[in-house]
Amino acid sequence: MQTNIKEPITLERFTGLYQKNRAFLMVNDTPMLAGKRDRAFEAFSTLGFPDTSMETWRLTNLDESFSRGYDYHLRPMEEVDIQKVFRCNIPHLDTAVIGQLNGWYVSKDVPLMELGNGIIMGSLAEARKKYPQLVEKYFGTMADDTSDGFTALNTAFVQDGVFIYVPDNVKSPKPVQLINVIHHEENLFLQSRNLILVGANAKLSLVHCDDSYNHQASFSNIVTEIHVGEHGVMDHYKLQNLNNNSTLISSVFFRLEASASLDSHYISLNGGLLRNNIWVLFNGPHGNANIYGIYLMDRKQHVDNQVFVDHAWPDCSSNETFKGILDEHARAIFNGHVLVRRDATKTDARQSNKNILLTDTARVNSKPFLEIYNDDVKCSHGSTTGQLDQESMFYLRQRGIGEETARMLLMFAFADEIVAKISIPQLRQRIEDMVKKRLQGELQICEQCVLHCSTPEHPVEFFIDMSKV
């Protein structure tokens, strides 16, 4: 019933799987969710998996990823010792940790935590049972099943994931850290679905990490829906540190109500093929969204960031800043799309994408796209691709800093524009360390979130070659 082994990813495989397991999948569904599931499946059957003939997938070819055989489980696998898997040792970072193993919520017998201040967090499957009205009201209302095959597939097969609810006027006292670890002895296809609800005038910091535990190939299709109520504040971090055989399709749908504010940080450090779909919808006036991205890629890694910002209401502002450093055969794609609708007056939208290429074999494709139907707007976009500034290099070399160190310093400074935006100090410190390590080629994969990082006793420092001073 639940598993089929080592098959490539095809439309037929999943349509067959759905038809065979439809009843099993729907066991705990309310009629509304069941209907949603069927409709999503219909959409998926029509849409299929995306291919390079589609404009938004033109440059990301999934054929190789698809062709590897993957196991797919419709039930959680064996329970593991959560302490063994999740050990985030960011010094002094006090977070509420939620663990996911291969996309399944790891419960340790507490599937849903209900904190004193009304915050609920835990398994989505459990939340569907316990708070059906809350889930029904929001689930599937942000994600668009009709345009993207992966999202439709995710909705059709939705079983578990993470559910977080911050009630109105509640500010989450500490950041929530959501760690999804992929750990399996065989190639694995996994899906997970997260639903994050931030109430009116509420606040949440969410650190969402994707990590792999070994070098086994994996294919993840993760959909996250995030609703931020009026005057709500969302601070969102997405850390990606996967092995080179992994494929990650991450789709995050943000819906911002009036005067809501979002800061989202995408930090891609490692991964075979990373695809970030980011949708931001302003569902009321005076919203504000900042989306920052940094990607440091080498070998044959591939990162594809697709950001769609829908200015459907007036007086909203959005800012996208994506920066990347590419080494060896790495490839980066940035596709920004800002849509300013007819009535969205006083929109302020900015897009920026900057890349540094370190080799002739690295490639960059950038498309900052503006679609504007209103005249009372301020929109701009910029894109640059080049190498480290020769004059800055000269300046540093002149002061006796070795070439390697100078290069490292400049690259770090380039990346730091994004890293410095992280507002959790401990996390910023740690990411800075990780970026340094990554730039020095020391951070291969983090078997756990931060396994390779420095300890407070032995912080990572830039090595300045004194012999050349």
Added chain:
Amino acid sequence: MESPSNKILDEVTQGDYKYGFVTDIETEFAPIGLSEDTVRYISQKKNEPEFMLQFRLKAYRHWLTMSQPHWAHLNIEPIKFQDIIFYAAPKKKQELSSLDEVDPELLATFNKLGISLDEQKKLAGVAGVAVDAVIDSVSVKTTFSETLSKHGIIFCSFSEAVQNHPDLVKQYMGSVVPYTDNYFAALNSAVFSDGSFCFIPKGVRCPMELSTYFRINAANTGQFERTLIVAEEGAYVSYMEGCTAPQRDENQLHAAIVEIVAMKDAEVKYSTVQNWYPGDKNGLGGIYNFVTKRGICKGNNSKISWTQVETGSSITWKYPSCILLGDHSVGEFYSVAVTNNHQQADTGTKMMHLGKNTRSTIISKGISAGKSNNSYRGLVRISKNAVNSRNYSQCDSLLLGAKCGAHTWPYIQVDNKSSIVEHEATTSKISEDQLFYCQQRGISAESAIGLIVNGYAKEVLKQLPMEFAVEAQKLLSISLEGSVG
């Protein structure tokens, strides 16, 4: 409440098209519709050598296998190819040997358009402009051919080139835009009727501006012309193109091809002022302008520069491009695209960097008014071998009115580490501050808007040859300011 500046904007964006008249001349037509017979008819009518017929037929057969592209941000009514007349020519009485024999109606037409076909009446003191006047499907008169031929320059209609210089045509036709390139290029290759041909031999600097003036006159016809410019080593030419059409309620199709070949150290400057009939205020009628323009910088240190002022056509689909094959070659694209009422434009450029140390500059200024949609779509591609290449792109959009749209699709691909690509763009309306500043100094809102729009487009307009710059500035006024033109 509507602000006064909005009101003025409304008024100034309602200008009329002043080239909308029809000339009553005897015209002969090809049978309506498109088939292999049409292609053969055109070829036979033009008394073409066998290789041309074969080229056309190959293109036609290829076209049949293609379908119309839909990727552009355009809303195109289905084109009924079987309702179009693919060849229309003013009836010729005999071979023309002097200007006197040109139909006086035609002369009057061109005079009315401000194009003098009379060599005597050239601008005093200026070298003059050699004009190839094309009406509907055929070239009616090329001026200054003889003066130019003294320098070894060939400037004639495409049909004449096919008759007199078949080797050159054979060598270069389709070498930059092959008939397989796209749907409209294939169509053009099958049914093109005439156009201009220009060949500048080695080391020659063309002493005057060359110009082609296209005029659609007959109803229900499509215009399919083809321009080929070859600049041999060290040659230089500045080429201008202008176009107008009568005011009609049905849409007319114009699918042209322009090919430019620049050899070592050659420079070609191609300027267009496109003013086809844009349709009326309700979006009725107007020209579908689907043009494939491409130049290749074949030799080292060659340069191709495109300048365009796009004000007409109900739909514009056009991407003048440069293939920078030679090392150190330079490509430039300067564009002002104005859309008003229900016009749609999807225009931009492609810069393909293949050679080392190649450079390209893109300056695109879009102005949308009324209910129009104006898109910039561009590609900058730096291939692996194009080391130390450089691109700078700037594409700005100005929105006049709350119902128009401005879109920017810049595609950037960089495949080596030593090249630098920069792209920046802004979209805004005329700022209140700028308007206030002007008005405060006693400039009326209307003049201020004109001033700001002209200043906005200045960077492109100054690239135009003098003869054109005046016309283009006027055109900008007509398109946006109505009464002023």
